[in-house]
Amino acid sequence: MIRIVHLSDLHLSDGYFLPDTAEAVIESVNDITPDILVITGDLTQYGSYNEYRNAEEWIGRIECRNRVIVPGNHDSRNVGYLLFEEIFGKRSSSHSFGRVTVVGVDSSQPDVDDGHIGREMYDWIAECFRPGEIRVFALHHHLLPVPMTGRERQIPVDAGDVLELLCRCDVDLVLCGHKHVPWVWRLNGMLVVNAGTACSKSIKARTTHCYNLIEMEDERLWIYRVFPTGKRELIVDLMNEPES
């Protein structure tokens, strides 16, 4: 069994997040003992140094050594993308954790909320995925529209080309955030999984704080929506059909 915890949109800034909720999230994630932790951006609100230090401390309390963290649009504000690199390393990176490859890409731009991957990244992304592995792609911005989020905006300007690339690379899972609403789409055999906000005050409609737990065993995959209390809701139960 491989367990991936996917958190997003923490916004760990005074006045923008709920400390009790954040504490409960850390506790419930540690109870899961994930193999891999993916955080899809918006760790901070303004990309400031103090916020980054808080985020480093907060994330450091999650007991998982295999981490992939990408910045969100809020993290790239006020030259925060330089602090991201200083504290968390490269903004785009590829990691192999046993059978699982996770490619995390920075979809943010300085002081702009729109998403953007960029043609110059496509060849590198394709080279990161190798045959026989479970392929996971992580970015902050939503690659597909998400219900209950109002007028569509800030989707990566090259979302169509990136989706085609990921399908061509036989990516299994796309993990994203930004909209603060959880959702799962199945597209051409690929699961596009949006996380809600883990602990920020910015909640949409009647959604609530949550994160994703993806479990994989043999040919089977489960996705759970997990609430800060640790309570889970099964969203996807998938048996991968062998290709004919």
Ligand SMILES: [Fe+2]
């Ligand atoms: Fe956010």
Ligand SMILES: [Fe+2]
């Ligand atoms: Fe965002």
